[in-house]
Amino acid sequence: MTLNLCGIDEAGRGPIAGDLVVAGCILNSHVDGLNDSKKLNEKKREALYEIIIKNSSYHIVKFSAKEIDDNGISICMKKALLEIMKNLTCKEYLFDGNTNFGINNLPTMIKADGKIPEVSAASILAKVTHDRNIINDAKKYPQYQFQKHKGYGTALHVEMIKKYGYCEIHRKSYKLKALNTLVTPTLF
Template sequence: MSNIKDCRVLCGIDEAGRGPLAGDLVIAGCVLNSPVEGLNDSKKLSAKKREFLFEEIVKNSNFHIVKISPKSIDADGLSLCIKRGLLEIVKNMPDCEYLFDGNSNFGVSQIETMIKADGKVVEVSAASILAKVTHDRDILREAKKYPEYQFEKHKGYGTALHVEMIKKYGYCKIHRRSYKLKALEARLF
């Protein structure tokens, strides 16, 4: 007789930047080595709190962050890019149980899913923060290269301001050209 339980640790996985018109998609996997106080869905935290927690998570976890470029998203589609990112996390963080926020594992059989896991499971909350802070830091760096788009105000999302800037200046290198908007259909870039 044995009382040995599966001792594998939980790797929480979440993404940031799935919906923006510009910038990388970021997927993070995170295994917490010690507790981090204050974790929650990154969207429910202030930017200042996310930045603080990002540093705490980095100090208290093993993690892997995948960045997928707009060019890759345009060439291969969002779903395939997410699948590749998930496979990269599984490869780089072996011997874990994997929980991805949402309702699809994009065909990666090792990964379980849970809707709103980023607000329910601390490992997924940590991954959510890692992904969001990485995405936002990157887009703010790009804002300095492309000040006319005012990325610092909308983080690449399809706000009215962003759409107006695209209408005025066209697409730049970090835009996802495969994302179609009715407001831009009449104009080809």
């Protein structure tokens, strides 16, 4: 844990459905068991989420599929990063990945979510928030089985789109080769 460091990470940049979630986190005390959220099972992520919330200052930003379609993923990412930096005052910021989306004073580090505790914590906050949202969406749109694929373009998800068309939480600006010849109605 580094004092005065805000770790930032996202979840949901790649899926074809659901929210983009970006989290910033400043740890106020040490939290055991932190790691890249993708390397932790769901039960461990959920438990750590509650511990992180109690032991940090954090800010979470979400963009809907419609906002992503209307603005583009890069604009949404930049807006989220700037909002986090505005709401979490810190000496240093570190974003997981290799691009800072044009924000000059935002350093990046590839795989920081597995190396730097503050970024690991942000990774967990973002992933748990994303997954909770899409599991909630699965109740509204059960035919898509979002709880199984979390919005990613798996074979099951593509089959459900072929069968039912797109729903409100699908990112229509994301093109899938498997759907190139498909003309489907939207459900909203």
